Structure formats: structure tokens, C-alpha cells
Amino acid sequence: MTPVALLIGPGTQAATELLVVTFSGRADLRTFGEPTFGYPPRVTANRDERGNKAFLNFDLPREVNMDFRDVVLKRRMVRNFSDAPIDPDVLDRILALARHAPSAGFTQGQSFIVVTRQEIKNQIAELCGEQEYVAEGFDAFISKAPVLLIPCTSEAAYRRRYYEPDKIDAEDDGADLGWPVPYWHMDLGCAVMVVLLAAVNEGLAAGFSGVWDVPALRTLLRIPEEVMPAGVIPIGYPAPDKLSSSLKRGRKPENEYVHRERWVESSLPK
Ligand SMILES: Cc1cc2nc3c(=O)[nH]c(=O)nc-3n(C[C@H](O)[C@H](O)[C@H](O)COP(=O)(O)O)c2cc1C
Secondary structure, eight states, X not given: OOOEEEEOXXXXXXXXXXXEXXXXXXXXXXXXXXXXXXXXXXXXXXXXXXXXXXXXXXXXXXXXXXXXXXXXXXXXXXXXXXXXXXOHHHHHHHHHHHTTSOOGGGOOOOEEEEXXXXXXXXXXXXXXXXXXXXXXXXXXXXXXXXXXXXXXXXXXXXXXXXXXTTTSOGGGTTSOOOOSSOHHXXXXXXXXXXXXXXXXXXXXXXXXXXXXXXXXXXXXXXXXXXXXXXXXXXXXXXOOOOOOGGGGGOOOXXXXXXXXXXXXXXXXXX
């Protein structure tokens, strides 16, 4: 059967929607963000397991290099992705920006593992408990994402760095430095945020899932013992997704988030 594509937009929230009917007869409604997207769309076809052209992708030019405020406000943890692959150059640009994240003592203890092979993505998804997400009505957003990034950090790298001559106080030689907060966690958070925002700026979306069985993830990806994987960032072109029930908590009011001059007593984190 010849694949047919019907333009049925504009859809909800002034986005453009395309109904894609594939060889298998599967109909797929896809929503593409902003009404400012141009035409004509770049049409590509994925192949199924038997090598038949199975899915049409309409890669409308997405808005890129946005205003910073728009990038921040547009970012959200997305839990479904289209079949569209990510251009390796785009991924490289995102990771290049992450390398510019700050790090204590310029230790740069952060690193990322990039996973694109489907069989490895499936195993990672299993470690994330993807089946439980799916049972709760979410999409298979980990195995389905074209790319998984594993953000990692190394406490040992900070310990080594802070014993270098420009950091260590000679009299404290050998003493535990006792960081006020684990800088290796703080630095990884900074780098992850760059990835999440850079993805949005490239017209992509990203999510996050914790991995509780860290030893299994270590074994799967051959992560050295001193390197700590912090979870999984699925990344790809966003598809309509189920929202987290956590969002019902609502965003904190500004006066509980920002304390001016001193802590406002009545506002302990809930
Ligand atoms: C450290 C961290 C861990 C998270 N773990 C998960 C997770 O395991 N699964 C998930 O679906 N979302 C996870 N999230 C996403 C949060 O649920 C999400 O950031 C929060 O609900 C706010 O929504 P937003 O980021 O879309 O604005 C995590 C976020 C962070 C920062």
C-alpha cells in the first residue's frame, strides 16, 4: 500500500499536525511545535525489520537558536519521541556546549556516554523500569528515543584535583577535604542542564529517568568503578506524551523560592 500523508493542521495550540498513514496501515498523528515552521517539510522514510520502508517522517524545520528565555520556558521532561533520527552534528553541538559547563577547580569530572544501538537502548530501558512506566500509561520513552545520554561523574577526579599543589593547603596534606556539598554532583547537574537546554535550542526534547540498578548499568556500559552514572537522558524529537502526575504539585511561588537578604522563616521546602 502506498503511504499517504494528509495535512490536517493547524491543530491544537496553533501547532501543525500531520496524519501519517504508513505501509502497515498504521495511522500516526504527529504534532509539530510552533506555527512558525516553514514548508516544504523534509520527508524521510525509516525501514522496518524486514527492510521495507515503513514509517514516513516529516521533518519540518524546527525553530532553532531561540531566545534564551524561550529555551528555558520551553524545556520540560518529555516522555515520548518520534521515530525521527537525530543528525549526529546536532548531537555533537549539544555535547560540545555541555563541555562548557562549569566545574569546581575546573576538574571536569563530568562525562557522557552516548547510546544509539537499539539492543543497548532496550537493555537500558529495562534497567529504568520502562515496563512500569508503560503500565502507568506512559510511552516507551527510553527504548523509543533515538539517543540515550548517560551523564556520569567521578568523585575520585575531584579528590585528585583538590590534592594538586594549587588547591591543597600543605598543612592539611592528606586530610579529607570535606566539601560542603559534593561538587561532583553539582557539576554534573550543571552539565546536564546545558544538555537539556541545548536540546531544546536545537528543536529537540529530552527527558530523564533514574536507574536504580547502578551495578547492572556499569556492567552493561563498562563504566569504571570510580565513575558514577546518574541516570539516563532520552533525547529526540518530541511526540505527544503523558504528563507526570508530579506536576500537580504546581510551581512554588516566587516568595518561597527566592529569599531576599535572608531566609524567610515560614517557607521551608515542602
Ligand atoms: C534528578 C531528577 C530525577 C528525575 N527522575 C525522573 C524519573 O526517574 N522518571 C521521570 O519520568 N522523570 C524524572 N524526572 C523528571 C521530573 O519528574 C520533572 O523534572 C519534574 O516533574 C518537573 O517537570 P519538568 O521538568 O517537565 O518541568 C527527574 C528529574 C530530575 C531533575
